Amino acid sequence: MTLRLGQDRLRLRPWAGEAGTGLLILLIPGKAVSESTAAAAVETAIARGYQRLRTSALSHLESEPFIRAGFEPRQQLALLSRPIQARPLQDNSPHRNGSIAIRRARRRDRPSVLAVDHAAFEPLWQLDQAGLTDALRATPFRHFRVSHQDADTGLTGYAISGRSGPAGYLQRLAISPDQQGQGAGAALIIDGLRWMARWGATHAWVNTPQHNTRALRLYGRLGFEQVPPGLQVLELRLGQ
Incomplete structure (x- = not known):
């Protein structure tokens, strides 16, 4: 309500x-x-x-x-931000997997998206269908993408990016635990940042629990810096 x-x-x-x-x-x-x-x-x-x-x-x-x-x-x-440059971004990590494919999410993907979400997050942060809808409606403009290794495999992750005026937001990012560290997270983030840049956003924002050191390292590698408090x-x- x-x-x-x-x-x-x-x-x-x-x-x-x-x-x-x-x-x-x-x-x-x-x-x-x-x-x-x-x-x-x-x-x-x-x-x-x-x-x-x-x-x-x-x-x-x-x-x-x-x-x-x-x-x-x-x-x-932790709240993190980075400026958005027009120049292309790339992930230079040695773990980058060149076979990762990213495509637009479809409505029929939502059960698989929620399964990835539940596997990736602790219970406090897991989304249900209503939570996923809220994430998709959080900003006036959205960019909903999923990742997979090839056409014959299931989803490895998903990301929801949003834009409101000059501000871009990485609203949700989840990667299957068995695929973490293989480059899907970075690929989805970079895809979202490129979308923000195309539409004129000047800064990107994201938050994550302070104990999520894996996510903090990933965001830091891609140019995000923490914004106290x-x-x-x-x-x-x-x-x-």
Whole structure:
């Protein structure tokens, strides 16, 4: 459901794979909601029977009204950015696999995409169908691609890139565990950055849990740098 309170817009839906937990998504990124909106969101979640309420990844500015409403940090995320140049990018890693193919994702790919997602992420971050839809709708323009080794093999990974004005976002990247380190992740990121460049984006942004050292190394190799203080996911236990 969408909550419209004054100028604030939030979405409340179940957290994937965790009964009794609700997810709050800010629909106007970069703008902190009012304290009354945060309180109203909590009351709505209680009325809908949730026992726990969790936010999407928030900046410290966006977090402030929820902290004042009693939310506490659940997980810290690294926020990374890099400028987007018009010149072509390439992955010079010695692990680069030249047989990786990237193509546009089709609707019939979605079950396989979610299977890759569940294999790649810990339960806290796994997407369900509603979460995948949210990722695809997070920005006005999107670029949804999948990777595979050849036409006869299943998907090895996928990426959702987005664009809003001059900002580009790597909104989701997942690689099958048995294919990690083989170049699919870098290939998908570079494909997304090239798409952003074609449409005039000047900076790309991505976030990942601070303990995800493999992802941090990959992003660093492709020119991303961390932007302190990062982001955080907040949580509030209800009915206490």
